[in-house]
Amino acid sequence: MSDETQISVRDVSLSYGPIVAALDLTFDVRRGEFVSLIGPSGCGKSSALRAIGGLLSPQTGEVHLGGSVVRGPRPKEISFVFQDLALYPWRSALRNVEVALQFAGVTRKERRARAMEALHLVGLGDVPNRFPNQLSGGMQQRVAIARALVSDASVLLLDEPFAALDEQTRLRLGGQLLTLLEEQGKTVVFVTHSLSEAAYLSDRIVVMGPRPATIKEVISVPLPRPRHPSMMRAPEFHELTDRLSSLLFEDDRGPS
Amino acid sequence: MTRWRRPLTYLVVAAVVLAAWQLLTSSGLVKPLLLAPPDLVWAALGHLWQQPANILGPISVTLRETAVAFAAAAAIATPIGLVVGSSALLRRAYEPVLTTVSAVPLVVLYPVLAATLGVGSSSKVALGALYAFFPVAIATTRAAANVDNRLVIAAEAMGATRAQYIRSVVLPATLSPLVVGMRVAMALALVTIIAAEFISGADGVGYELGTASQGLDTPSLFAWVVIACTLTIGVNVIFTLTTNAVLKGIHR
Numbered sequence: 001m002s003d004e005t006q007i008s009v010r011d012v013s014l015s016y017g018p019i020v021a022a023l024d025l026t027f028d029v030r031r032g033e034f035v036s037l038i039g040p041s042g043c044g045k046s047s048a049l050r051a052i053g054g055l056l057s058p059q060t061g062e063v064h065l066g067g068s069v070v071r072g073p074r075p076k077e078i079s080f081v082f083q084d085l086a087l088y089p090w091r092s093a094l095r096n097v098e099v100a101l102q103f104a105g106v107t108r109k110e111r112r113a114r115a116m117e118a119l120h121l122v123g124l125g126d127v128p129n130r131f132p133n134q135l136s137g138g139m140q141q142r143v144a145i146a147r148a149l150v151s152d153a154s155v156l157l158l159d160e161p162f163a164a165l166d167e168q169t170r171l172r173l174g175g176q177l178l179t180l181l182e183e184q185g186k187t188v189v190f191v192t193h194s195l196s197e198a199a200y201l202s203d204r205i206v207v208m209g210p211r212p213a214t215i216k217e218v219i220s221v222p223l224p225r226p227r228h229p230s231m232m233r234a235p236e237f238h239e240l241t242d243r244l245s246s247l248l249f250e251d252d253r254g255p256s
Numbered sequence: 257m258t259r260w261r262r263p264l265t266y267l268v269v270a271a272v273v274l275a276a277w278q279l280l281t282s283s284g285l286v287k288p289l290l291l292a293p294p295d296l297v298w299a300a301l302g303h304l305w306q307q308p309a310n311i312l313g314p315i316s317v318t319l320r321e322t323a324v325a326f327a328a329a330a331a332i333a334t335p336i337g338l339v340v341g342s343s344a345l346l347r348r349a350y351e352p353v354l355t356t357v358s359a360v361p362l363v364v365l366y367p368v369l370a371a372t373l374g375v376g377s378s379s380k381v382a383l384g385a386l387y388a389f390f391p392v393a394i395a396t397t398r399a400a401a402n403v404d405n406r407l408v409i410a411a412e413a414m415g416a417t418r419a420q421y422i423r424s425v426v427l428p429a430t431l432s433p434l435v436v437g438m439r440v441a442m443a444l445a446l447v448t449i450i451a452a453e454f455i456s457g458a459d460g461v462g463y464e465l466g467t468a469s470q471g472l473d474t475p476s477l478f479a480w481v482v483i484a485c486t487l488t489i490g491v492n493v494i495f496t497l498t499t500n501a502v503l504k505g506i507h508r
Contacts (some may be wrong), residue, residue, distance in 0.1 A: 075415030086410035103416040
């Protein structure tokens with residue numbers, strides 16, 4: 001990770017019609033950094049991610065990426081993995097990965113080779129011709145990750161990508177993803193509702209409050225890199241998850 | 257044994273219908289001028305078949321007209337439906353227009369078409385195409401509008417241009433409903449063209465039906481009814497086999 005700021009979210013407020021999803025979000029993400037957004041469900045963390053990716057225009061404020069304002073999708077620099085994956089059911093795993101390059105105008109031969117490489121990277125080199133409905137949930141997840149990696153975008157935005165998986169698969173996949181992203185030096189913004197996932201994977205964690213969400217705190221994760229599953233047993237890890245959970249649940253202590 | 261049960265039910269029902277038909281006519285309950293007995297219809301078919309061109313000629317005329325009408329309608333209606341359906345504004349504006357106009361009995365336009373295009377083949381093809389246009393356009397519009405929104409957002413995030421989006425997302429996602437629309441369109445084109453030939457034709461299956469009916473040649477009339485039914489069933493079967501093969505190819 002370098003000290004250079006790659007993504008800068010400045011006073012961003014988001015709304016859907018009359019519903020305000022988030023207020024005055026301000027935070028930076030450095031190049032190569034892994035930042036998680038956590039908060040209660042419906043707090044606008046997915047909306048914030050979409051705003052960073054140019055899929056949602058902020059009501060006020062701006063998102064800067066590499067020095068220029070984001071005004072729409074920037075597929076060369078940003079790729080997404082969506083919560084619901086959005087794999088094309090009529091395309092094989094390989095062709096689902098290829099589609100990102102196809103939209104970018106890469107020739108058929110080159111995109112096939114690069115897509116195959118990306119599938120190998122996520123451990124699916126042996127099943128390129130299976131269709132999404134012939135793959136398990138975890139494998140579909142890997143296809144979606146391969147599709148996000150294949151474009152060589154430096155920023156990866158992940159919207160609860162492991163939400164549909166069981167806890168074990170989720171931590172295993174998360175760990176593998178982390179290793180992969182560390183190797184590739186990607187900048188990652190990761191939306192999750194799992195505290196242990198956020199603590200294990202992130203450099204910093206942005207904690208958001210309930211809707212309309214504001215940022216309550218930005219916490220640096222005190223664990224060294226590369227991460228190892230044994231760190232989940234370290235006292236720092238538990239202190240961190242305790243702190244996150246008290247931050248998230250303090251609003252619940254209203255009059256009962 | 258069990259695999260023969262279903263065909264057996266068809267055979268039994270067909271035999272009962274034929275027997276009832278024969279009984280109605282030979283008992284004198286229905287005049288043979290109104291309902292030709294099956295044996296005479298069979299004989300008329302046999303007579304026609306002595307010169308196979310008597311049957312195959314009109315069939316090929318009708319089929320050719322249907323094919324041209326259907327192809328023209330599908331080629332025009334599919335892109336229109338894709339574009340209209342994938343834009344919220346165009347869909348709000350034009351989907352009601354499409355459904356309303358499709359409810360108009362377009363056959364009222366036939367005199368106009370005949371006057372401008374002549375009473376020959378082209379006016380019949382035009383009417384058939386007109387009828388085939390709407391089922392395809394409406395089915396495509398609806399299907400394109402109902403593309404899974406998640407796939408749409410993913411394509412947007414990956415930077416798809418509008419053309420790429422229509423070609424790679426909307427079209428594959430709409431193929432199945434599109435095929436249903438095309439099946440209806442194909443049947444409508446065939447029916448319309450047979451009807452147009454019947455009204456003012458010089459050739460084709462509809463013309464033969466009309467000639468036999470005006471000549472009070474009931475056995476021939478029924479023979480042509482049988483031929484027309486066989487033709488529509490055949491067209492449907494071929495359509496199903498072709499589209500299944502094409503869908504398999506595209507979805508690979």
